[in-house]
Amino acid sequence: MKSLTLFVLLSVFIYSINGKINSSDNKIFSHVNIYSNLAEIIEPLGKLPLEFSNEEWSYIRPDTLTLIGPNVNVTEQIITEKKTSLNNQKIYIRSPTSTNTNIKYIKGVMIDEDRNLVQFTDNFIGTEPIYLTVSPDQILHILPPPESKYYVNFKFNSKDNVYTSYLRSNLNWKTCYQLNLFEESIDPILIVMANIRNDGKTKLNIKHANLLGGDINLQMPRPYVPRPPVHKYAVVENLQFEAETFNLIRPPPPSIEEGKEFAGLYTFSINQSFAIDGKTDYMLPMFRPSVTIERIKRFSKQSFSGIGKRTDKAERTYRLQSDKFLSRGNCMIRENDQLIGEISLPDLAANNIYDFSIGKDSDIISKENITLISTHTYNETLSNSKVEERTQTIYNINISFKNFKKFRPVNIEYEQVISTRSVKLIKSIGDVKLNVSTIEHKSILSPLEEKFISYTIETVE
Incomplete structure (x- = not known):
C-alpha cells in the first residue's frame, strides 16, 4: 500500500x-x-x-x-x-624584504596549499628557488581560489x-x-x-x-x-x-x-x-474562508485565590470559527480599519471554535469579595482501609460586574476554576452554574448597567 x-x-x-x-x-x-x-x-x-x-x-x-x-x-x-587543488598554481606573495612603508609582491608557485608552502625566487636573496610558509593574508591570487563541491x-x-x-x-x-x-x-x-x-x-x-x-x-x-x-x-x-x-x-x-x-x-x-x-x-x-466572530468580555480565573477583595478588568476576547482548516500563523486584527492587536493562531480544524484574548478592557470591571464561612478537618477511610486527612471549607463569593460604556452593550463571561479534590455549588443568586470543577456565569450588560451574582461553594482537599 x-x-x-x-x-x-x-x-x-x-x-x-x-x-x-x-x-x-x-x-x-x-x-x-x-x-x-x-x-x-x-x-x-x-x-x-x-x-x-x-x-x-x-x-x-x-x-x-x-x-x-x-x-x-x-x-x-x-x-x-x-576541491580543485591550488598546488602548482602561480600566485603572488609579499616579499620577505618588504617593509611597512615599502610593500613588494613577488611571483611564486603554491607547493602545498595545506601549509601555504610557496616556492619563489628573490633576487635580493639569491638566484636559487627558495621555500616559505606564508599566512593566507600575505597571498595574492591571480584567479579566484576554487571552492569545494559535493x-x-x-x-x-x-x-x-x-x-x-x-x-x-x-x-x-x-x-x-x-x-x-x-x-x-x-x-x-x-x-x-x-x-x-x-x-x-x-x-x-x-x-x-x-x-x-x-x-x-x-x-x-x-x-x-x-x-x-x-x-x-x-x-x-x-x-x-x-x-x-x-x-x-x-x-x-x-x-x-x-x-x-x-x-x-x-x-x-x-x-x-x-x-x-x-x-x-x-x-x-490563499483561500478565503467564511468565519464567524463573537465578541466577549471575559473574566477567567484559572486558580482559586481564597478569601479577600479583588478588582479586575475584563479581557477583550474573541470567539473564532472558520469553515476551513487554518494552518498556524500570525494574525493581525483590525476593527473598523483600526489595528487593535495581533495573535499567533494555532492549527485550527474546520468548524472548530477558538477563543483568544488581545488585552484588557478598562470599561468592564468586576469587584469580587470572597469570605470564609467555615472549615474543619476530618479523617476519611478509603476502600483499602487507608485513612487520609481531609479539609472541608465553605466559601461565599459576591461579585459585581459593571459596564462603563455609555452606548454599547457587552457580552460578559465569568469562569472560576477550582482545583481541589471535590467542589460543590451549595447555593447561588444569579445565573451561576457548576461545570465539573468550574463555576460559570454568562450575561449581557447594557450600557452603564451593573449586575450582581453570589454563590456559596464547598471544597474538599
Whole structure:
C-alpha cells in the first residue's frame, strides 16, 4: 500500500528532465514540498554523480539524500567532497624584504596549499628557488581560489522511474492572516496569505509546489555556514547590476488551491511555475474562508485565590470559527480599519471554535469579595482501609460586574476554576452554574448597567 501511494504521488509530477543536479542560477526544481521550517526537493534522477556547490550543500541535510520510487532498491550511496587543488598554481606573495612603508609582491608557485608552502625566487636573496610558509593574508591570487563541491553517487536496482529526494533549509513558508472586523451586522473578513521565503542567495525556479500545513515533526539542523577564506586578488572585476525589465504584459501570478486533508495534515498545491529570488519573501493569496466572530468580555480565573477583595478588568476576547482548516500563523486584527492587536493562531480544524484574548478592557470591571464561612478537618477511610486527612471549607463569593460604556452593550463571561479534590455549588443568586470543577456565569450588560451574582461553594482537599 505504501509503494502504491508513493507511485501515485510521483506520477503527478513526472517530467521529461534529464541531466544532473547542478548549482546553476537557472536550475529548475520540478517538485517541491514546502514546510514551515524546510523544503523537500524531489527531482527525476539524472546523470550520476549528483553535484552540489558549496553554498547549495550548506542548506542540505545530507542524511535525507535518497532515491525514491515504487520499486527502487539502493545498494550503495557515497557522498564525497572535492576541491580543485591550488598546488602548482602561480600566485603572488609579499616579499620577505618588504617593509611597512615599502610593500613588494613577488611571483611564486603554491607547493602545498595545506601549509601555504610557496616556492619563489628573490633576487635580493639569491638566484636559487627558495621555500616559505606564508599566512593566507600575505597571498595574492591571480584567479579566484576554487571552492569545494559535493558529489553524491548511488548504486541501485529499479525498473521504474527513480527520483532523488532531500531536505534543504533555505526554503520555507508560513501563513499570514488579517482579520477585519466591522459592526455586528457585517460579516468579518479573514484574509489568508502564504509567505514563501527563500533564505538562500540564488534564485529558485519551481515548476510545482505543495505547501504543507499541520503538526509536522521534521527537523533541520542549523545550516552549515562556510567560513569565508582570507584571500586577496590581483584583479577585481567591476560589479555590475542588471536592471530588471518590466514587461507591459505579464503572466498572471500562480494561485494556491484549496487545502486537501491527508494523514491529519493539509496540502495546498501551486500548480503553476514560479520563481523566488534569493533573500526574498514571496506572498500569494490563499483561500478565503467564511468565519464567524463573537465578541466577549471575559473574566477567567484559572486558580482559586481564597478569601479577600479583588478588582479586575475584563479581557477583550474573541470567539473564532472558520469553515476551513487554518494552518498556524500570525494574525493581525483590525476593527473598523483600526489595528487593535495581533495573535499567533494555532492549527485550527474546520468548524472548530477558538477563543483568544488581545488585552484588557478598562470599561468592564468586576469587584469580587470572597469570605470564609467555615472549615474543619476530618479523617476519611478509603476502600483499602487507608485513612487520609481531609479539609472541608465553605466559601461565599459576591461579585459585581459593571459596564462603563455609555452606548454599547457587552457580552460578559465569568469562569472560576477550582482545583481541589471535590467542589460543590451549595447555593447561588444569579445565573451561576457548576461545570465539573468550574463555576460559570454568562450575561449581557447594557450600557452603564451593573449586575450582581453570589454563590456559596464547598471544597474538599
